[in-house]
Amino acid sequence: MxxxxxxxxxxxxxxxxxxxxxxxAARLAxxxxxxxxxxxxxxxxxxxxxxxxxxxxxxCGNITESDPCxxxxxKDRDRSTILVVEDVKDVMALERVREYHGLYHVLHGILSPIxxxxxxxxxxxxxxxxxxxxxxxxxILATNASAEGEATATYLSRLIRPAGIKVTRLAHGLxxxxxxxxxxxxxLLKAVEGRREI
Amino acid sequence: MxxxxxxxxxxxxxxxxxxxxxxxAARLAxxxxxxxxxxxxxxxxxxxxxxxxxxxxxxCGNITESDPCxxxxxKDRDRSTILVVEDVKDVMALERVREYHGLYHVLHGILSPIxxxxxxxxxxxxxxxxxxxxxxxxxILATNASAEGEATATYLSRLIRPAGIKVTRLAHGLxxxxxxxxxxxxxLLKAVEGRREI
Numbered sequence: 001m002x003x004x005x006x007x008x009x010x011x012x013x014x015x016x017x018x019x020x021x022x023x024x025a026a027r028l029a030x031x032x033x034x035x036x037x038x039x040x041x042x043x044x045x046x047x048x049x050x051x052x053x054x055x056x057x058x059x060c061g062n063i064t065e066s067d068p069c070x071x072x073x074x075k076d077r078d079r080s081t082i083l084v085v086e087d088v089k090d091v092m093a094l095e096r097v098r099e100y101h102g103l104y105h106v107l108h109g110i111l112s113p114i115x116x117x118x119x120x121x122x123x124x125x126x127x128x129x130x131x132x133x134x135x136x137x138x139x140i141l142a143t144n145a146s147a148e149g150e151a152t153a154t155y156l157s158r159l160i161r162p163a164g165i166k167v168t169r170l171a172h173g174l175x176x177x178x179x180x181x182x183x184x185x186x187x188l189l190k191a192v193e194g195r196r197e198i
Numbered sequence: 199m200x201x202x203x204x205x206x207x208x209x210x211x212x213x214x215x216x217x218x219x220x221x222x223a224a225r226l227a228x229x230x231x232x233x234x235x236x237x238x239x240x241x242x243x244x245x246x247x248x249x250x251x252x253x254x255x256x257x258c259g260n261i262t263e264s265d266p267c268x269x270x271x272x273k274d275r276d277r278s279t280i281l282v283v284e285d286v287k288d289v290m291a292l293e294r295v296r297e298y299h300g301l302y303h304v305l306h307g308i309l310s311p312i313x314x315x316x317x318x319x320x321x322x323x324x325x326x327x328x329x330x331x332x333x334x335x336x337x338i339l340a341t342n343a344s345a346e347g348e349a350t351a352t353y354l355s356r357l358i359r360p361a362g363i364k365v366t367r368l369a370h371g372l373x374x375x376x377x378x379x380x381x382x383x384x385x386l387l388k389a390v391e392g393r394r395e396i
Contacts, residue, residue: 004261004263006247006252007252007261009240009248010244010245013240013244013245016237016241017230018225018226018229019222028216029248030261031216032249033252033261037249040245040246043211043214043245044241044242045242046204046208046210047211047245048238048239048242049204049207050208050227050230051231051238054204054205063202063231065202065204088228089228
């Protein structure tokens with residue numbers, strides 16, 4: 001005997017999500033049946049709406065309801081600076097700090113020879129196009145501090161610098177509140193290299 | 199800056215599921231946006247359908263599209279035996295074994311004085327009613343081997359036995375394929391107590 005069809009279909013849908021296997025899918029499906037009808041309806045509507053109403057900004061690749069996105073359309077933002085990130089979630093993290101007022105460019109990935117991801121597979125061509133036509137003076141490379149992140153930053157820096165545009169990288173060092181004792185070696189190395197006079 | 203409304207709403211929905219916090223909800227929401235449109239539509243439909251088309255059987259408490267459920271309506275099943283489980287998923291697990299051919303009764307919970315769950319809060323009254331009107335000769339108590347599961351089994355056994363109905367409990371002992379060395383003490387105790395001549 002199998003689960004009734006509506007529940008096995010729902011389990012199949014849950015199993016398409018990352019990190020959710022058969023047992024978790026069953027638990028979530030049974031949980032769904034016991035949820036308020038209103039919550040389930042809202043859930044279904046928000047799935048449809050997120051897929052239908054959200055797009056990637058044709059300029060910067062950020063996620064948005066309108067194209068271009070709010071940041072690209074905002075006249076008050078500093079159009080001379082573009083901050084390059086791997087992922088949409090990085091934009092949100094930086095916006096929460098309220099310290100950066102320039103534009104963004106979301107790569108939607110990272111160069112990775114091992115996984116076969118080359119410059120054409122991520123949003124690098126659209127970045128280069130922006131640099132030709134816009135009045136950009138500085139590109140801040142905010143890819144992650146991973147091996148691929150560093151390699152992508154180096155690659156982009158070599159492409160962009162010859163055009164006379166200033167290229168910078170976010171500072172790497174000890175996290176605020178962290179113990180030197182427990183910091184990994186690369187982080188400590190970056191912290192010593194990047195030391196500043198006080 | 200916040201996430202666009204469609205994605206923050208979807209994150210709120212994901213966060214209503216058990217074991218999913220803000221970070222996982224964000225990851226799932228962004229994953230959803232990159233899913234095939236068809237998969238997302240199927241997901242939304244299956245949520246609605248699971249909530250709308252599934253009910254609990256008015257006789258045994260099993261989950262079903264039709265009431266009474268397929269098992270309760272099946273004329274070929276042995277109506278003299280009722281197997282009592284805590285949860286609908288236990289029914290599915292037992293049905294997969296294809297060894298038991300009687301009826302079921304799903305308690306939808308377990309007696310727990312600590313959480314304030316008494317006999318009236320779970321499907322015990324409906325079980326007692328079935329025992330009065332049906333030609334039941336044996337009740338198999340298949341609650342889990344937890345403290346509450348054992349207590350519930352003992353409670354039910356004391357209620358049912360005086361009516362002249364045979365009451366049994368699933369065998370407890372070593373799992374097939376398990377090492378004695380790593381078995382917990384209670385399991386070993388149950389295995390020794392329940393030893394059988396070969």
